[in-house]
Amino acid sequence: MRPRRFAAAGPLKGRIRVPGDKSISHRSLMLSALAVGESRVTGLLEGEDVLSTAAAMRAMGADIQRTGEGEWLIHGVGVGALLQPEAALDMGNSGTSTRLLMGLVASHPITACFVGDASLSKRPMKRVTDPLSLMGAEFTTSPGERLPLMLRGAAPAVPIEYRLPVASAQVKSAVLLAGLNTPGITTVIEPVPTRDHSERMLKGFGAALTVETHVDGTRTIRIRGEAELQPQCIEVPGDPSSAAFFIVAALIVPGSELVIENVGLNATRAGLIDVLRQMGGDITEQNAREVGGEPVADLLVRHSVLKGIDVDPAIVPSMVDEFPVFFVAAALAEGRTTTTGLDELRVKESDRIAVMATALTAAGARVQETEDGLIIDGSGGEALRGGNNAAIATHLDHRIAMSMAVAGLVSAGGVEVDDTRPIATSFPAFEALLDGLVA
Numbered sequence: 001m002r003p004r005r006f007a008a009a010g011p012l013k014g015r016i017r018v019p020g021d022k023s024i025s026h027r028s029l030m031l032s033a034l035a036v037g038e039s040r041v042t043g044l045l046e047g048e049d050v051l052s053t054a055a056a057m058r059a060m061g062a063d064i065q066r067t068g069e070g071e072w073l074i075h076g077v078g079v080g081a082l083l084q085p086e087a088a089l090d091m092g093n094s095g096t097s098t099r100l101l102m103g104l105v106a107s108h109p110i111t112a113c114f115v116g117d118a119s120l121s122k123r124p125m126k127r128v129t130d131p132l133s134l135m136g137a138e139f140t141t142s143p144g145e146r147l148p149l150m151l152r153g154a155a156p157a158v159p160i161e162y163r164l165p166v167a168s169a170q171v172k173s174a175v176l177l178a179g180l181n182t183p184g185i186t187t188v189i190e191p192v193p194t195r196d197h198s199e200r201m202l203k204g205f206g207a208a209l210t211v212e213t214h215v216d217g218t219r220t221i222r223i224r225g226e227a228e229l230q231p232q233c234i235e236v237p238g239d240p241s242s243a244a245f246f247i248v249a250a251l252i253v254p255g256s257e258l259v260i261e262n263v264g265l266n267a268t269r270a271g272l273i274d275v276l277r278q279m280g281g282d283i284t285e286q287n288a289r290e291v292g293g294e295p296v297a298d299l300l301v302r303h304s305v306l307k308g309i310d311v312d313p314a315i316v317p318s319m320v321d322e323f324p325v326f327f328v329a330a331a332l333a334e335g336r337t338t339t340t341g342l343d344e345l346r347v348k349e350s351d352r353i354a355v356m357a358t359a360l361t362a363a364g365a366r367v368q369e370t371e372d373g374l375i376i377d378g379s380g381g382e383a384l385r386g387g388n389n390a391a392i393a394t395h396l397d398h399r400i401a402m403s404m405a406v407a408g409l410v411s412a413g414g415v416e417v418d419d420t421r422p423i424a425t426s427f428p429a430f431e432a433l434l435d436g437l438v439a
């Protein structure tokens with residue numbers, strides 16, 4: 001464990017750049033490893049989760065080299081040609097690596113064992129074993145359909161039409177990636193839109209993929225299997241989920257004025273910015289452009305008096321990973337903020353509803369937990385005053401650690417986080433960036 005106290009240290013001023021998008025980084029390694037020829041990726045997030053994906057793709061035959069900071073060269077094996085890994089694939093803390101790679105393996109004639117850390121081993125996998133079983137893959141799982149599990153891929157796999165029972169980009173992507181090496185057309189029906197990086201990147205690599213959006217917002221995504229992927233040069237945009245910690249910090253720490261450069265603003269990811277603006281957050285987009293087929297801008301964020309709101313549950317998928325830090329913003333707002341429809345937060349790296357309720361309460365915020373969200377009565381900009389000095393339990397969850405670090409910046413006595421190590425899964429430079437800003 002690596003504990004640390006985060007305390008108030010004055011306004012955040014200056015310019016920072018956040019690391020590459022985690023979702024896009026995973027996908028760029030996976031698809032490059034399946035293309036025939038050499039792909040080049042720049043701006044890759046070198047966090048532990050993405051490195052787990054790189055190691056797994058290497059173990060299944062891809063040649064993956066790091067040539068500089070964030071710069072990687074990948075020689076792919078071709079769709080259908082993944083090799084049998086010789087040892088278990090260690091997924092570490094990463095749900096995205098696990099579920100997307102299960103999709104890839106499911107339609108290859110190989111068997112792979114998936115293992116992970118204590119957090120990942122508690123997370124539900126039935127959401128992917130269900131559709132992948134329909135495609136012909138076979139599973140031996142730990143009780144409750146959890147890791148460790150063994151997956152025997154089907155060759156040939158059977159194309160399916162699958163309607164997502166949960167709003168999950170990981171489940172959608174698992175089925176689409178399985179569809180890559182499945183004869184015929186694999187179809188995913190998505191009643192609620194989730195992040196669309198897989199669709200964009202599969203098309204970019206030359207897969208025959210179509211997206212039909214119906215009047216009620218439902219999306220039907222079709223992919224033609226036995227695809228041949230063309231190698232690509234990919235520039236990964238900055239991660240809005242990492243930028244979120246600094247956006248909220250600059251909004252709630254008085255006197256702050258911060259530019260966060262190169263932030264991905266794909267509409268399926270940008271919900272936090274919309275909600276913070278509805279609360280009165282002063283966030284301006286500068287230098288809007290496209291990076292790697294994704295909309296990107298620099299964000300100028302100024303300290304703002306935030307007003308509590310009822311968050312529309314329809315926006316949840318586009319800010320699903322940002323709720324822990326959003327709760328910190330709500331704890332500093334004037335009045336009450338109500339969130340609902342957050343059931344999925346209970347099955348992330350930790351139960352993010354319960355863990356944040358406990359953590360923020362300990363830090364002195366007024367928080368009430370409901371079945372599917374939190375009700376937060378904000379301090380109206382007053383510093384949080386926690387009753388005790390006990391360390392906040394982060395439960396191997398990077399986003400809890402970083403969110404409570406941000407809470408420490410607006411806490412009268414500081415916030416002690418029990419373990420900062422998980423931060424390296426998605427944002428290894430987080431503490432250095434924060435320390436550099438407030439120094």
Ligand SMILES: O=C(O)C1=C[C@@H](OP(=O)(O)O)[C@@H](O)[C@H](O)C1
Nearest residue numbers: 023096167168169170171320321
């Ligand atoms: O597809 C992805 O890259 C991700 C999808 C989301 O998970 P779910 O699909 O489980 O909602 C998100 O929480 C995760 O951090 C990354």
Ligand SMILES: C=C(OP(=O)(O)O)C(=O)O
Nearest residue numbers: 093094095096097321348
């Ligand atoms: C939920 C997350 O990631 P994963 O599902 O990949 O572990 C996250 O990064 O917040």
